Amino acid sequence: MTSNGGFSLTLPILDGKNYDRWRNQMKAIFGFQEVFEVVQHGYQELGEGATEAQRTIYKEAKKRDCKALFLLHQCVDGANYEKINGAETAKQAWDCLEKSYEGMAKIKKVKLQQLRRQYELLQMEDSDSVAEYMTKILALSNQMRSCGKVLKEKSLVEKVLRTLTCKYDHIVVAIEESKNLEELKIEELQASLESHELRLKERNPEKTGDQALQARFTKKPHNQWSKRGNNKWRSNEQGLTGRKPDI
Template identity: 55%
Template sequence: MMGPTNGSFPANLPILDDKNWNKWSIQMKVIFTYQEVHEVVEEGYPTLAEGATDALRVVHRENQKKDNKAMFFLHQCVDNAHFEKIAPAKTTREAWQILETCNKGADQLKKVRLQTLRRQYELMQMEVNEKVADFFNRVIDITNQMKASGETITDQTIVEKILRTLAPRFDHIVVAIEESKNLAILKVEEL
């Protein structure tokens, strides 16, 4: 999570661990863009050929500075295990590719997790003695987890799920809500 800044340096940088690759990589791309170093991370930069002109040497030095700046951020934003993996990298592009490879399984894991969450969501029903607020919180918790795993889920879908799965003692209230409200625009908070 990004906090207040001191000059142009964020006070709280995101740290990559073994559970947050997707969120972390998004945050880092924003930091790299803000720090104007994203090109060297994504594309790298050409090596300096022998006999290069002074103009090419200047450009190369600027690219090296950008790469060092980006590498500094990478070093600050990874846990010890990930640091050890990228320590031998000569460029930020190389380090980023190592991190992508190491965390490639994160997408597959996210898909499996999403399937599990979808199943839990589908089977979810309000318990007989459960309070409405507790049931709402359970539904919101699962839908938030689904969204964090890449699912697109609308308020309308959540509202309809809640109304469909409330305990039978609320049937008369469900009918009243369905007749008096436009479910297509009703927000979960309003429900």
């Protein structure tokens, strides 16, 4: 689909498993197409004796509603299309889909409890990089948001600082003393931690495979020489013990 701005839009498709994400994407598309208000509130039908101005407003509202309904038809799979096929307005179709997925509210509540438990127990592992751990935190945060729980920025910052491994203790203390945690953004925190992580790697370089191989190589000649020396000594000893005594 091509937008009014002339670029191509990839439309999301509701397939029954992605309703929360689909709904958020559709709200953005409706807003971009300037039809979100008519989807939420509908439009008023013309009464008898309508003025010319009222007819003009009605005509524009009807046009926006047709555009929104067309978008909804394009953004659902076959099963969901059958649910809204009889809707005459975009609001009717939108409300129908919302009611169809109301049962997901109970599922979302149970899922949110599980996600909160995972979030509370989450700790940084020794094998995690800062970027990997931040991704875990943000992924859980986004899943909780989709279930209706929005975590504040301060809560995320405090969670990260509280659950880092001990090698970050001194940088955590420095951040807590020098930064206002009420205003600190999660992106700023990640940048500070990654800078510290980089300095740690520079100060503690690991042994390369070439160094280990070289160490093994330098030991071999000594072992082989010792083995040959032992064999030579044993052969000499056998020769001496095998000689007959002179009379």
